[in-house]
Amino acid sequence: MKRFAVVALLLGLLALPSMAMAKADLVIATDAPPKSMNPQAYSSDANYSYMSNFFDGLLQRKSPDGKLTPALATEWKRLDPLTWEFKLRKGVKFHNGNDFNAEDVKFTFERMKDPKYSRFLNFGNSIAGIETPDPYTVIFKTVKPVPWFAETMHQNFIVDKESSLKRDDGDYNTRPIGTGAYVFDEWVKGSYVKMHANPDYWEGAPKYKTVEIRPITEDATRFAALAGRQADIVNGVPLTLADRIAKMPNVDVIARPARRCIYLTVSNKPGTPFADKRVRQALAYAINEDEIIDKVMHGMATKAAQIPDVATKGYDAGIKRLEYNPEKAKQLLAEAGYADGFEISVVGPNDRYINDEKICEAVAKYFAKVGLKVSLDVKPKSIFFDETAEFKHPFYLVGWFDGSFDFGRSAEKLLHTWNKEKGMGAYNGAVYSNPAIDDLIIKSSSIIDPAERNKALQQINRMAMEDVAWIPLHYQQDLYAVVKGKNIKFSPRSDRWIVVKEIQ
Amino acid sequence: MGPRERPQFTTMASYILRRVLQGLLVLLAVSFVCFCLFRYTGDPVLMLAGKYATQEEREMVRHAYGLDQPTHIQYIKFLGGALKGEFGKSYVSQVDALDTILERFPATFELALVAILISFAVGVGMGIVVSIWPKGCVSRILMSGSLLGISIPTFLTGILLVMLCSVYLEILPAFGRGDTVQLGPWRTGLLTLDGLKHIILPALTLSSYQLAVMMRLTRAGMREVMGEEYIKTAWAKGLSPAKVILKHALRNVLIPVVTIAGLSFGELIAFSIVTETIFQWPGMGNLLLTSIFETDQPIIVTYIMLTSCIILFINILVDLLYAVLNPKIRYN
Numbered sequence: 001m002k003r004f005a006v007v008a009l010l011l012g013l014l015a016l017p018s019m020a021m022a023k024a025d026l027v028i029a030t031d032a033p034p035k036s037m038n039p040q041a042y043s044s045d046a047n048y049s050y051m052s053n054f055f056d057g058l059l060q061r062k063s064p065d066g067k068l069t070p071a072l073a074t075e076w077k078r079l080d081p082l083t084w085e086f087k088l089r090k091g092v093k094f095h096n097g098n099d100f101n102a103e104d105v106k107f108t109f110e111r112m113k114d115p116k117y118s119r120f121l122n123f124g125n126s127i128a129g130i131e132t133p134d135p136y137t138v139i140f141k142t143v144k145p146v147p148w149f150a151e152t153m154h155q156n157f158i159v160d161k162e163s164s165l166k167r168d169d170g171d172y173n174t175r176p177i178g179t180g181a182y183v184f185d186e187w188v189k190g191s192y193v194k195m196h197a198n199p200d201y202w203e204g205a206p207k208y209k210t211v212e213i214r215p216i217t218e219d220a221t222r223f224a225a226l227a228g229r230q231a232d233i234v235n236g237v238p239l240t241l242a243d244r245i246a247k248m249p250n251v252d253v254i255a256r257p258a259r260r261c262i263y264l265t266v267s268n269k270p271g272t273p274f275a276d277k278r279v280r281q282a283l284a285y286a287i288n289e290d291e292i293i294d295k296v297m298h299g300m301a302t303k304a305a306q307i308p309d310v311a312t313k314g315y316d317a318g319i320k321r322l323e324y325n326p327e328k329a330k331q332l333l334a335e336a337g338y339a340d341g342f343e344i345s346v347v348g349p350n351d352r353y354i355n356d357e358k359i360c361e362a363v364a365k366y367f368a369k370v371g372l373k374v375s376l377d378v379k380p381k382s383i384f385f386d387e388t389a390e391f392k393h394p395f396y397l398v399g400w401f402d403g404s405f406d407f408g409r410s411a412e413k414l415l416h417t418w419n420k421e422k423g424m425g426a427y428n429g430a431v432y433s434n435p436a437i438d439d440l441i442i443k444s445s446s447i448i449d450p451a452e453r454n455k456a457l458q459q460i461n462r463m464a465m466e467d468v469a470w471i472p473l474h475y476q477q478d479l480y481a482v483v484k485g486k487n488i489k490f491s492p493r494s495d496r497w498i499v500v501k502e503i504q
Numbered sequence: 505m506g507p508r509e510r511p512q513f514t515t516m517a518s519y520i521l522r523r524v525l526q527g528l529l530v531l532l533a534v535s536f537v538c539f540c541l542f543r544y545t546g547d548p549v550l551m552l553a554g555k556y557a558t559q560e561e562r563e564m565v566r567h568a569y570g571l572d573q574p575t576h577i578q579y580i581k582f583l584g585g586a587l588k589g590e591f592g593k594s595y596v597s598q599v600d601a602l603d604t605i606l607e608r609f610p611a612t613f614e615l616a617l618v619a620i621l622i623s624f625a626v627g628v629g630m631g632i633v634v635s636i637w638p639k640g641c642v643s644r645i646l647m648s649g650s651l652l653g654i655s656i657p658t659f660l661t662g663i664l665l666v667m668l669c670s671v672y673l674e675i676l677p678a679f680g681r682g683d684t685v686q687l688g689p690w691r692t693g694l695l696t697l698d699g700l701k702h703i704i705l706p707a708l709t710l711s712s713y714q715l716a717v718m719m720r721l722t723r724a725g726m727r728e729v730m731g732e733e734y735i736k737t738a739w740a741k742g743l744s745p746a747k748v749i750l751k752h753a754l755r756n757v758l759i760p761v762v763t764i765a766g767l768s769f770g771e772l773i774a775f776s777i778v779t780e781t782i783f784q785w786p787g788m789g790n791l792l793l794t795s796i797f798e799t800d801q802p803i804i805v806t807y808i809m810l811t812s813c814i815i816l817f818i819n820i821l822v823d824l825l826y827a828v829l830n831p832k833i834r835y836n
Contacts, residue, residue, distance in 0.1 A: 033794070036597045115568045116598075121553055121561045173598045188691070189607060190786030191680055216679055216784045217794075220663055224678035227671040351797075382799050389550050423558035 024194065024212035026488070028498060029225045031236030033215035034193060037176040037184070039157035040111065040118045045403075048155050049497040050213065053195060054095075055157030055178030058086055058105065059150065063493040063502050066311055066405065068151065072100065072158055072179065073138075081145040081446045082128075086153075088136040092202050094160040095183045102132035107161035109140070116169075122423070123152065145445040147453060148406035155403055181206045181501035190215070195500075206501040213498075226251060226481055233490055235498065237479035239298045239354060245481050254480045256492040257302055259309045259401035262353055264363065264471040265414075267394035267430040273344075274394055278336040280468035283395075284322040285329035286370045287363060289473055296358045300479065304472035306465055307400055307410065311494065313450075314407025314457030319465050321472070329370045341371040348377075348397035349384040354476050360397050388429030391418070395430060399476070403495065407457045411441045415464055432469045523823070527816040534812045535586070538805050539579050548595050548799050569595075586809065592802035596795075601802040605788055605810060610690050611681060612780070612787030616772035618694075618707040623715035624765050628758075630715075631722025632749060635730065646719070653716030662709040662782035669705060677702050679784040706783040710776055714768050718761055725757035763822055770818040774811035 032046035039051040058073035073086040092100040111117050112124025126146055131139040142149060160177050176184050181203065182195040193213045199205045214231065216222040219238040223245065225231045237245060237253065246253045266283065267274045274280060293301045305321040308314050333339060346364045350357035357378045364374045377393075378384075388396060402410045417433040418425035424438075437460060444456040464470065480492050489504035553565040566572045570581065585591060591601045630650075634643040670678035681693045682702035693699030729735060730753060738748045777789035784790070788807060795803040 035798075038598065041598060042596070115553070115561075115565045119553070121565070122557050125561065169593075170599050170603070188684070188786060189604070190611075190784070190790050214680065214784075218679075218781055218784060221666065221679045221782060221784050224666045224670045228674055228678050230677060230679070380797070382797055386547055386550055420559045423560075426558060 024210040026208040026211045026233070026500070026503065027231045028211070028213045028233045028500075029216050029222050029231035029235075030213060030498065031215070031217060031219075031222065033190065033217065034187070036173050037187065038117060038173045039159065039176065039178070040108075040120055041173065043119050043155075045496045048495075049499075050193060051157050051176070051178075052180070052497050052499045053182040053211075053501070054176040054180045054184050055159070056092075056180050057154045057156050057158065058088075059153040061154045061493075061495070063499070064491050066494050068154065068405075071154070072105075073153070076150050076153075078147075078150070078448055079139075081448060082142050084140045084142070084149050086138045086140075088138065089202060090136055092179050093200060094163070094177055094179050095198065096160065096163055096177050098160050098162055100158070100160075100179055101135040102138050103135070104158055104161045105138045106130045106132055107164070108156070108158045111159075111164075112156075117172075120156070123156070147445050147447070148404040148409045151404035151406050151409075182211060201501075203501070207504055208500060211500050226483070229483065232483045232486060232488060233498070233503075234481045235478070235492075235496070237481050239300055239479070242298065242300065242479055250484050252482045252484055254482060254490070254492060255300060256478045256480065256494065257309075258476040258478045258496065259311065259494045260353070260399045260476050261304050261307050261309065261401065262301075262356075262359065262397065262399045262473045262476060263304065263307060264395065264397050264473065265430040266432065266468065266471065268432050268434070268467075268469070269394060272394055273336070273338055273342045276336040277468060278332040279338065280471075281322060282329040282332035282336070282370065283367070284468055284471045285325045285332065286366045286372075287471065287473070288324040288366055289321070290324065292359060292362050293474055296355050296362055297474065300354075300477045301474040302477065304474050306461055306472055307414070307470055308407045308461065309401065309475055309494075312402055312405050312407050312410075313454050314411075314461050316458040316461050319462060322468075326366075326370050333370065333372075339371075341373055343373045343375070344395060345375045345377045345393070346397070347379075347384070347387075347393045347395065349381040350378040352381040352384070353399045356397065356399075359473065363397070389426075391429055391431050393430065397473075398429075401495075407461055408441070408444055408453070411437075411457070411460050411464075412445075415460070415469060416441050434463070434467060434469070437463050437467075437469075520820070520824070523820045527820065530816060531809065531812055532583075535583065535805070535809060536579070538808050539575070539582065542801050542805070548801055551799060552595055582805070591806040591809070594795075594800055594803050596798050596800045596803075601806040602810075604803060605791065605806055608786060608788045608791050610692060611785060612773055612776055612789060614692065614694055615703065615706055615710060615776060615780070615785060615787060616769060618703050619710035619772055619776075620714065620765055620769050622707055623711035623718055623768075624761070626711075627715045627718030628722045628754075628761060631719040632726060632754065634719065635723045635726035636749070638727075650716035650719050653712045656712070658709055658712070658778045659782055661712050662706070662779055665705050665709055666782070676705050678705070681786055706779050706785050709782070710772060710779045714765075714772070717768075718764065721761050721764060722757055725760065726753060729753045729756050759826075763826065766818060766822040766825070770815040773814055 034050040035042040035047050039055050056071045058071060059068050059076065060071035061067065062069055072089050072092060074089050075087045077085045079085055088102060088105065094100060109124065109127055109130055112120045115121060118124055126142055128141045128143045133139065140149065157178060163177055164172060174187060181198055181201045183198050185194040185196055187193045195211050197206050197209045216225055219241070222234055222236065223241050226234045226245065227248065242253060245251055266280050268280070269275060289303055293299060293303065303321065306316065306319045333341065344367060346360050346367065348356055348360040360376060360378050364376045367374045387393060400410065400414065412424055413427040415428065415432065416424040416438050418428050418431060440456065440460050444453060444460065447453040447456055478492060478496055482488055482490050493499065549562050549566045549571060552569065553562045570578065589602065593599060594601050594604055597604065630646050634646050637643050666678045669676040680702060682698035683696040684691045684693045684699055685695050693703060735748060735753055738752050776787060777793055779785065780787045780789035781793055792804065792807050
């Protein structure tokens with residue numbers, strides 16, 4: 001009898017929670033976990049993706065074209081090179097019931113200067129002052145002209161001033177309170193993030209009432225989740241599995257040209273072989289990009305002739321690639337006095353971009369074919385990026401897309417000569433330097449007229465490509481898998497964010 | 505307790521004290537090695553300051569986190585904090601490092617527990633079968649199977665199980681912990697049907713090696729014991745085979761098996777990293793791997809310190825259990 005009671009009790013325990021928990025309306029398996037629920041704590045597309053559901057920026061970008069549209073601000077204007085004015089939306093409430101107004105905006109941007117809460121120190125410190133003439137107007141003054149100031153407002157998420165000041169750090173970093181389309185329910189680290197629709201959302205309540213995002217970092221396991229119908233949408237489908245997944249009867253595979261360009265960055269430091277423009281051209285001619293796309297990328301990439309993508313200000317359709325021509329490469333090397341080649345190390349990460357290690361291997365082989373003495377040096381991103389930040393390598397593979405859709409910002413970080421005081425060229429790890437380009441970059445940042453500025457940016461872009469500051473390879477493609485039969489309308493964004501309110 | 509047993513008790517107490525002191529020294533050494541290693545694993549400031557930070561901003565962050573101080577000062581500060589149970593905050597999430605790890609502890613503990621139970625129960629069971637019918641067809645299969653268990657790496661076992669059970673048969677889930685219940689500070693997955701379903705594959709994967717070891721250990725022990733005089737006596741007395749094997753023989757065989765099980769339990773907790781990664785198990789191993797990729801030093805150091813503590817504790821415990829199981833062993 002006693003034994004029976006114990007069994008009954010155990011069965012009861014088993015039954016209770018499984019009855020209480022219902023499956024979410026929509027389950028999304030992603031390839032990266034959230035790092036923090038503090039929207040200013042981590043600047044990766046993966047973290048922004050989570051944040052975009054709980055928070056709103058002053059502006060937003062909608063799929064598929066990524067055009068800047070109003071969000072918490074209804075209109076915005078650049079008053080002069082240093083001044084930006086935003087008019088805020090009225091009647092918006094945070095998830096805790098607090099009203100949203102200019103004080104919250106001021107608080108959010110001022111907190112970006114605090115190393116304790118912010119990984120956006122650079123952006124925070126570019127703001128000289130914030131004025132709030134009335135509760136629904138915010139005026140930003142920047143330290144120097146920042147032409148793309150508004151362009152970043154989709155990723156600067158606004159937090160509630162009152163509750164943020166009251167809560168302790170642990171709570172602030174794990175439980176987001178925003179104005180977004182979804183209200184945060186629970187984050188079990190390593191397992192899932194659960195959320196429910198915000199019924200009072202200013203854009204109208206989203207379609208899916210309960211949503212669960214499951215980070216699964218292992219490719220094979222994410223695939224198994226899809227095969228076992230445990231997820232409705234999966235991102236980061238690995239190239240090697242794409243064909244097999246496409247054959248599954250209940251799944252659609254969606255390929256989305258991504259904004260990220262994979263390219264080789266080259267130094268022109270005097271005293272190195274790279275100082276000679278003919279050598280840089282020869283390196284570009286030596287690479288058979290068609291073969292890389294076909295063999296390494298399984299056809300899932302688009303050839304690139306420049307770093308910015310079509311959607312970025314400063315993109316110039318007139319720029320042409322230096323197409324594969326090994327004979328010309330050899331000839332140029334001979335003209336530059338390197339007929340017998342020189343020693344070159346192909347450096348790159350092996351866990352950052354799609355098939356990054358294999359691309360490096362291919363590039364090394366092409367270089368060997370034109371007579372260079374090549375060594376291959378690929379390493380984990382945690383080491384690789386530290387080394388490039390210390391200007392260790394004159395030649396390496398890297399990827400880039402500009403979150404602000406503005407090539408001027410890219411040029412300041414990647415192309416301008418490294419200058420500690422001015423905060424320029426922080427990502428110019430190969431140490432490329434061209435004073436004429438530097439001049440243009442500085443001048444372009446004070447141009448207010450958008451059309452004129454676009455022309456200036458295109459000129460910078462053209463000059464950089466003519467001088468072979470970079471050797472662009474290809475734009476990646478992002479692959480998603482969506483389960484059929486549940487009538488999910490999902491159009492992926494170019495920035496890889498999964499903004500659930502956009503899924504119909 | 506009689507007066508004669510007194511000395512035995514004090515030697516025991518001093519033995520424990522000695523072991524604990526030794527343990528503390530080991531921990532100190534471990535912490536020192538960790539700290540030295542991290543001088544060479546990359547600069548956390550680059551991550552802390554954000555992608556676009558200027559040199560100046562990086563210096564500001566370096567100062568704010570006390571990373572501009574000399575190594576030995578940083579180390580002493582770390583030790584001081586550790587004594588108070590403060591291991592610093594994760595660089596990535598800005599949440600207390602020890603809390604972050606302890607939050608993951610139940611998942612790893614339950615996985616290791618189920619794995620060790622599976623390997624113990626199944627391993628000993630199969631060991632008995634193999635030792636009783638050494639020439640049988642089943643035994644031959646089990647013996648060669650155990651070689652596979654020892655030699656196939658965990659990640660392959662895991663992926664094969666996922667392919668079979670989740671992708672083709674679709675009977676068991678491939679990842680995660682499933683539904684869990686919060687009991688005070690402990691989040692358990694063992695009380696829900698869904699949670700139990702989720703633990704089967706990772707636990708099987710994790711147990712495969714230990715299972716094979718325990719089976720072979722049981723077999724070896726059984727073969728030795730079955731030839732002993734007292735077993736022959738038991739048979740002669742006409743006892744049932746079940747009684748002879750389970751009561752008389754197995755008991756004596758189990759001592760080394762229990763020791764191995766105890767020791768490997770610590771290992772399973774500390775080194776379930778591969779299994780946890782394959783099954784996206786939200787345990788400590790998974791956290792450690794992510795933290796290594798992000799050079800999140802406070803988490804890595806705390807993890808290593810914590811697992812060292814667990815392994816030391818289990819070692820001491822096994823030593824003491826030995827004395828209980830086998831009174832002939834003396835500690836001097």
